[in-house]
Amino acid sequence: ETETYQITHSILRDCHENVPKAINVLLQLMYFTGPNKDVTTPEGEFHSYVWHQYMEAPYSFRACYLLYERGHYLTAAIIFRSLLESFIQCRFAFNHKDMVRVIWGGQKCAIKGKKKKITFKEMFDEISPGYYEKIYGKQLSGFAHGKIGADIFRVKRKSESVGEVMMVPKFDEDFASYVINQVIALQFGYLNFFHKFF
Numbered sequence: 001e002t003e004t005y006q007i008t009h010s011i012l013r014d015c016h017e018n019v020p021k022a023i024n025v026l027l028q029l030m031y032f033t034g035p036n037k038d039v040t041t042p043e044g045e046f047h048s049y050v051w052h053q054y055m056e057a058p059y060s061f062r063a064c065y066l067l068y069e070r071g072h073y074l075t076a077a078i079i080f081r082s083l084l085e086s087f088i089q090c091r092f093a094f095n096h097k098d099m100v101r102v103i104w105g106g107q108k109c110a111i112k113g114k115k116k117k118i119t120f121k122e123m124f125d126e127i128s129p130g131y132y133e134k135i136y137g138k139q140l141s142g143f144a145h146g147k148i149g150a151d152i153f154r155v156k157r158k159s160e161s162v163g164e165v166m167m168v169p170k171f172d173e174d175f176a177s178y179v180i181n182q183v184i185a186l187q188f189g190y191l192n193f194f195h196k197f198f
Contacts, residue, residue: 004070004171008070011176019065026058026187046097050090060083061187065183080186085120092118121137124136
């Protein structure tokens with residue numbers, strides 16, 4: 001881990017210098033969320049919901065970053081997925097404040113005459129069309145649920161039947177970039193939407 005940490009910082013130096021600053025800003029922003037609103041109103045429910053998501057975000061970004069810089073790319077990607085889910089739900093709730101309770105509680109609601117839960121696919125399709133199929137569903141969900149793609153971070157394959165297991169974390173620029181590029185984009189999302197949400 002120590003060697004991976006040092007290599008990560010030397011090769012991806014700008015990330016090392018700037019990603020922690022963005023995490024710090026997210027921590028500090030919690031002092032500027034404004035006064036509490038009446039939670040019996042859609043606006044108040046929304047404020048409470050996003051407040052809770054933003055309260056947890058810097059800690060999850062930090063955990064993701066600590067794992068990334070030490071070469072634990074799979075676990076970092078799983079934490080990233082959780083942060084992404086929270087952000088997409090915030091964005092969707094911003095557009096549908098009357099549905100905050102349904103989103104937050106994972107409740108069913110009437111959609112096109114049927115009682116059902118709002119799916120992540122529906123939320124992604126509204127907020128970022130195509131992202132669900134390309135990244136969230138095929139990659140991130142597969143990593144989080146232990147599908148075959150998850151082993152790319154731990155097994156270097158020469159063929160379908162021959163591979164080398166990487167027992168200790170080792171710097172891999174492709175995997176490191178896969179994680180940190182998405183983390184940076186999502187940090188910008190959280191930072192850019194703060195003033196809209198609050």
